[in-house]
Amino acid sequence: xxxxxxxxxxxxxxxxxxxxxxxxxxxxxxxxxxxxxxxxxxxxxxxxxxxxxxxxxxxxxxxxxxxxxxxxxxxxxxxxxxxxxxxxxxxxxxxxxxxxxxxxxxxxxxxxxxxxxxxxxxxxxxxxxxxxxxxxxxxxxxxxxxxxxxxxxxxxxxxxxxxxxxxxxxxxxxxxxxxxxxxxxxxxxxxxxxxxxxxxxxxxxxxxxxxxxxxxxxxxxxxxxxxxxxxxxxxxxxxxxxxxxxxxxxxxxxxxxxxxxxxxxxxxxxxxxxxxxxxxxxxxxxxxxxxxxxxxxxxxxxxxxxxxxxxxxxxxxxxxxxxxxxxxxxxxxxxxxxxxxxxxxxxxxxxxxxxxxxxxxxxxxxxxxxxxxxxxxxxxxxxxxxxxxxxxxxxxxxxxxxxxxxxxxxxxxxxxxxxxxxxxxxxxxxxxxxxxxxxxxxxxxxxxxxxxxxxxxxxxxxxxxxxxxxxxxxxxxxxxxxxx
Numbered sequence: 001x002x003x004x005x006x007x008x009x010x011x012x013x014x015x016x017x018x019x020x021x022x023x024x025x026x027x028x029x030x031x032x033x034x035x036x037x038x039x040x041x042x043x044x045x046x047x048x049x050x051x052x053x054x055x056x057x058x059x060x061x062x063x064x065x066x067x068x069x070x071x072x073x074x075x076x077x078x079x080x081x082x083x084x085x086x087x088x089x090x091x092x093x094x095x096x097x098x099x100x101x102x103x104x105x106x107x108x109x110x111x112x113x114x115x116x117x118x119x120x121x122x123x124x125x126x127x128x129x130x131x132x133x134x135x136x137x138x139x140x141x142x143x144x145x146x147x148x149x150x151x152x153x154x155x156x157x158x159x160x161x162x163x164x165x166x167x168x169x170x171x172x173x174x175x176x177x178x179x180x181x182x183x184x185x186x187x188x189x190x191x192x193x194x195x196x197x198x199x200x201x202x203x204x205x206x207x208x209x210x211x212x213x214x215x216x217x218x219x220x221x222x223x224x225x226x227x228x229x230x231x232x233x234x235x236x237x238x239x240x241x242x243x244x245x246x247x248x249x250x251x252x253x254x255x256x257x258x259x260x261x262x263x264x265x266x267x268x269x270x271x272x273x274x275x276x277x278x279x280x281x282x283x284x285x286x287x288x289x290x291x292x293x294x295x296x297x298x299x300x301x302x303x304x305x306x307x308x309x310x311x312x313x314x315x316x317x318x319x320x321x322x323x324x325x326x327x328x329x330x331x332x333x334x335x336x337x338x339x340x341x342x343x344x345x346x347x348x349x350x351x352x353x354x355x356x357x358x359x360x361x362x363x364x365x366x367x368x369x370x371x372x373x374x375x376x377x378x379x380x381x382x383x384x385x386x387x388x389x390x391x392x393x394x395x396x397x398x399x400x401x402x403x404x405x406x407x408x409x410x411x412x413x414x415x416x417x418x419x420x421x422x423x424x425x426x427x428x429x430x431x432x433x434x435x436x437x438x439x440x441x442x443x444x445x446x447x448x449x450x451x452x453x454x455x456x457x458x459x460x461x462x463x464x465x466x467x468x469x470x471x472x473x474x475x476x477x478x479x480x481x482x483x484x
Contacts (some may be wrong), residue, residue, distance in 0.1 A: 058271045059476040065264040070465040072260050076253030077457040079459045083246030086445045087203040091239045098232035099327035101159040104152045105228055106334030109220045111149035113341035117414050118142040119202035140414040142201050179223040184217035203406035210345050217342055236324050243316040247309045254305035261298025269374050286475030290468035297461045304453050311450035319443025326436035329368040336361040383431050
């Protein structure tokens with residue numbers, strides 16, 4: 001036995017401290033254990049594709065984001081443009097007609113009430129001197145009142161015909177037409193009775209004519225004017241809703257287009273980078289052109305949509321809302337003038353209702369004409385000056401009426417000239433109409449700017465996205481061709 005044969009086998013090395021290893025011995029003849037593959041991520045699956053497969057997958061990703069960008073651009077801009085067009089149609093075509101109808105009805109009532117005031121002066125002799133006519137002794141201007149009433153009646157018919165074209169307001173318009181027929185009947189009978197009374201004094205129409213006129217006024221104030229007010233308020237409410245909806249839609253569309261455009265740009269840049277690394281080329285010209293097109297749409301789309309939202313808000317702030325206030329003030333002023341004329345021809349005690357109504361209407365005028373941020377300027381101060389003339393004429397008229405000086409009061413109420421109610425009311429109403437027209441012009445300008453900001457949309461960006469899609473296909477196809 002040799003020394004090597006007699007040496008004991010070396011002892012195994014002790015395990016390192018803190019390290020425990022457990023080895024499960026495989027069973028004799030068992031196959032080696034295999035690792036169970038985990039779930040594959042999209043990136044892992046993409047890497048397992050062949051090179052042409054990866055190219056096709058990247059092309060599909062780019063086309064999907066381009067399609068999404070095209071969809072949000074088209075749907076967003078079409079929705080905003082439709083709302084902007086509807087806003088312009090409601091305001092320019094319907095709301096203005098309803099406001100004009102309210103004024104025409106109120107002024108019609110004022111002029112027909114005014115036509116009862118004129119008559120002959122108290123100094124007219126029983127037998128006219130040679131060469132003198134009865135008209136020379138007339139106090140007041142009946143012809144002006146009758147002509148203006150005829151003009152307002154024609155305007156009311158035309159405006160009702162225009163508003164009847166809206167199916168949603170057909171029943172209300174028919175109700176107004178029925179009420180207008182009753183009003184015409186009562187006011188016409190009042191005028192007929194007045195004309196049958198020869199040589200009456202100014203300011204002293206027949207009691208029957210006054211009664212019929214008052215009944216006509218009741219029809220106007222309980223049926224016609226409330227109906228016209230409701231019609232105008234409905235259109236103004238619809239206009240305000242459209243303004244808010246269009247501006248909100250434009251803002252949301254800008255955010256969505258910006259987000260989807262940024263995502264599309266990121267996908268295109270990533271695919272360009274991967275192709276550059278794999279094929280050793282700095283740029284793929286078609287993909288670069290497609291990326292630049294998407295960047296342009298992403299930059300200009302939100303800008304155009306936000307500019308549209310700003311124009312729509314300006315149309316409401318500087319155009320629609322100030323115009324609504326002034327249009328209402330114009331109609332309220334006409335109602336006040338009608339109430340004043342009807343008060344004048346009634347007994348003082350009986351006419352106290354008209355007096356109270358007049359003060360309520362002028363109180364409403366004071367509120368509507370109070371300067372605001374959009375009206376505090378020289379033109380509005382001039383409007384307030386003319387309103388002051390109208391109020392001063394009313395105070396003068398009431399002083400003369402209280403003193404029993406009916407002939408002078410009749411001249412103040414119906415004649416044309418500065419210091420006369422008829423003239424200063426016309427001057428005030430004309431100024432109201434001019435200033436309201438200025439705000440309506442502002443609305444039209446801003447609404448037109450809103451539509452102009454989206455001129456060419458969505459056709460131009462949709463075409464750009466379509467061209468970008470074609471460029472993506474061309475760029476990827478060139479790389480696929482290298483694989484035969």
